[in-house]
Amino acid sequence: MLIREATADDWPHIWPFWHRIVAAGETYAWDPDTSEEDARALWTSPGRRVYVAEDDTGAVVASAYLTPNYGGPAARIANAGFMVDPDRAGRGTGRALAEYVLDAARADGYRAMVFNAVVETNPAVRLWTSLGFTILGTVPDAFDHPRHGRVGLHIMHRAL
Amino acid sequence: MLIREATADDWPHIWPFWHRIVAAGETYAWDPDTSEEDARALWTSPGRRVYVAEDDTGAVVASAYLTPNYGGPAARIANAGFMVDPDRAGRGTGRALAEYVLDAARADGYRAMVFNAVVETNPAVRLWTSLGFTILGTVPDAFDHPRHGRVGLHIMHRAL
Numbered sequence: 001m002l003i004r005e006a007t008a009d010d011w012p013h014i015w016p017f018w019h020r021i022v023a024a025g026e027t028y029a030w031d032p033d034t035s036e037e038d039a040r041a042l043w044t045s046p047g048r049r050v051y052v053a054e055d056d057t058g059a060v061v062a063s064a065y066l067t068p069n070y071g072g073p074a075a076r077i078a079n080a081g082f083m084v085d086p087d088r089a090g091r092g093t094g095r096a097l098a099e100y101v102l103d104a105a106r107a108d109g110y111r112a113m114v115f116n117a118v119v120e121t122n123p124a125v126r127l128w129t130s131l132g133f134t135i136l137g138t139v140p141d142a143f144d145h146p147r148h149g150r151v152g153l154h155i156m157h158r159a160l
Numbered sequence: 161m162l163i164r165e166a167t168a169d170d171w172p173h174i175w176p177f178w179h180r181i182v183a184a185g186e187t188y189a190w191d192p193d194t195s196e197e198d199a200r201a202l203w204t205s206p207g208r209r210v211y212v213a214e215d216d217t218g219a220v221v222a223s224a225y226l227t228p229n230y231g232g233p234a235a236r237i238a239n240a241g242f243m244v245d246p247d248r249a250g251r252g253t254g255r256a257l258a259e260y261v262l263d264a265a266r267a268d269g270y271r272a273m274v275f276n277a278v279v280e281t282n283p284a285v286r287l288w289t290s291l292g293f294t295i296l297g298t299v300p301d302a303f304d305h306p307r308h309g310r311v312g313l314h315i316m317h318r319a320l
Binding site (some may be wrong): 074 | 235300317319
């Protein structure tokens, strides 16, 4: 697997799984009807680093972004987002991409990483805790899940 | 004191205390050098409700915004920000404005309010807890305070 910074040419390969994941409404606190144009602006807005993972055939199977979570006096706390093509799940892609982005964040001078809204029923919570993230707190009843009803949103944190 | 929704004419009266508060670098995780144009975009961007409080002479002495904290399946959790002219502090303006905005959020159908980054040395933490907010968690060592060094950022929450 190759992990690298994304180029503008990668977006059309990110969008199909981005759309599928957000439209399912189970893991991201974004509008399930988000248009491709708005999705691109969300994922690749200026000031963000964007990464992709390619499988052995060169197909883009996952993407991540890295950005400051706050500004000014708190700008050394990073935020990131991760999406793995659901058809390619369970092969270690998410873990490899996460480790790559954590290293990149440390190299960029960030002191810690925060995820602001991890749906508590998301299986990825196990990946994050295995990578050293802790749950700082949970916003109760915040997310209307299509199968589980109202669930909480974890705020997760890891020092770098 | 009159509290009302802001108009475009109010911004020039908000900016002087907005600038003073952010330039001090003690309470907001925004760039202390934020330009007036960027500040206006931050405070009054589309989709936000903006409020002002006037004193008995009609002078604008405080402002707040109200906006969804997340999108899509979590859009019923609100976020808000509050600034009181430091020259007018200690007269109950912040509390009156906060109660007004909490009522407005409830009326708009929000289920709860979250503040994402309350500097733990900010005296306003006492106001928020007295209004029923709890500290969900604290991002440690996140904020470089000019007098206190590295301090944490509280994530605060209140059901509506």
